[in-house]
Amino acid sequence: MAVNAYIVLPCYNEEEVLPETSRQLLELFVQMKKDALINEESRIVFVDDGSRDKTWELISLYSSEHEQICGIKLAKNAGHQNALLAGLMTVKDACDCAISIDADLQDDIAAIPEMIKKFINGCDVVYGVRSKRDTDTFFKRNTAMGFYKAMSVMGVNTIPNHADFRLMSRRALNSFSEFTEVNLFLRGMVPLVGYKSDKVYYERKERFAGESKYPLKKMLSFAFDGITSFSVTPIRLITALGAIVCVFCVAAAVYALVQKLLSHTSAGWASLMISIWFLGGVQLLSIGLIGEYIGKIYKEVKRRPRYIIEEYKK
Ligand code: UDP
Ligand code: MG
Numbered sequence: 001m002a003v004n005a006y007i008v009l010p011c012y013n014e015e016e017v018l019p020e021t022s023r024q025l026l027e028l029f030v031q032m033k034k035d036a037l038i039n040e041e042s043r044i045v046f047v048d049d050g051s052r053d054k055t056w057e058l059i060s061l062y063s064s065e066h067e068q069i070c071g072i073k074l075a076k077n078a079g080h081q082n083a084l085l086a087g088l089m090t091v092k093d094a095c096d097c098a099i100s101i102d103a104d105l106q107d108d109i110a111a112i113p114e115m116i117k118k119f120i121n122g123c124d125v126v127y128g129v130r131s132k133r134d135t136d137t138f139f140k141r142n143t144a145m146g147f148y149k150a151m152s153v154m155g156v157n158t159i160p161n162h163a164d165f166r167l168m169s170r171r172a173l174n175s176f177s178e179f180t181e182v183n184l185f186l187r188g189m190v191p192l193v194g195y196k197s198d199k200v201y202y203e204r205k206e207r208f209a210g211e212s213k214y215p216l217k218k219m220l221s222f223a224f225d226g227i228t229s230f231s232v233t234p235i236r237l238i239t240a241l242g243a244i245v246c247v248f249c250v251a252a253a254v255y256a257l258v259q260k261l262l263s264h265t266s267a268g269w270a271s272l273m274i275s276i277w278f279l280g281g282v283q284l285l286s287i288g289l290i291g292e293y294i295g296k297i298y299k300e301v302k303r304r305p306r307y308i309i310e311e312y313k314k
Helices: 018-034 055-065 080-091 111-120 138-153 170-176 186-193 216-230 233-261 269-302
Strands: 005-011 043-048 069-074 097-100 125-130 162-169 197-202 309-313
Touching: 005 018, 005 080, 018 043, 018 055, 018 111, 043 055, 043 080, 055 069, 055 309, 069 080, 080 097, 080 162, 080 170, 080 186, 080 309, 097 111, 097 170, 111 125, 111 162, 111 197, 125 186, 138 216, 162 170, 162 186, 170 186, 186 216, 216 269, 233 269
Parallel strands: 005 043, 005 097, 043 069, 125 197
Antiparallel strands: 069 309, 097 162, 125 162
């Protein structure tokens, strides 16, 4: 039985990769139709995340040339996670299942037929998981590993080495639409939906054109968002740190009193300065971290739209 599958790709300044990406996907569509995996209603949906280059012009052109290609234009740059959500939520009622993948096709599209087969066999969510990380730099590989470790220590259930290459059924997407949070970390949220899931393994390639839209700064802030959106462990760590510092201070106070009673008093300048600086530092750190959570609460209670669609070319 051929299914109605939508492939959703967020694109931010991707004019260099779009011609090749659309060519490869159209080819894949021809093959999958031949194999009776997908039907004629299936679509490739490019979401333009407020690009400043020719990305939207290209998407418009392709969507007029090919019936299978659609385009969604966001009113402004909303970020990868929001753009992806915009795409998925727009197509969720039109498809049987939607597959999300980056526009640079670093994730292997050859895994898509496998994902669809697993969907046909009754899975609602199929995660694309990288079998190895040797195309990454030493730095990225190790920071990523540390990140997944830290997440699991803090009790967040993520699939290691899975990013945003995944298939979700219409049912899973509809359940997912009930998650109304504004701070998005999709790969942490999807497992919360439940239903039957499975994994497909693939090897991630290098970007074939253009450059990464995730510089180190964005990557770190994404990791930090992931942790603070899902775990209150950092707050608990601070409480523990506070307790330890208190015990330490009591010991120091006892020591100081004893010295005083024994008339060993000296200027005391060094110890005073050290403790002021140390405690000041700890307090600032704590307030900063608590502020991070309050900032999140602030964003959530405002319930601002997570993306705004300007145009939808079907
Ligand atoms: N992207 C987006 N909005 C942004 C940044 C990135 O839609 O603000 C898209 C980008 O076009 C690509 C995907 O997110 O399709 C992943 O970005 P990239 O390949 O640059 O990240 P990396 O693979 O280097 O982690
Ligand atoms: Mg990439």
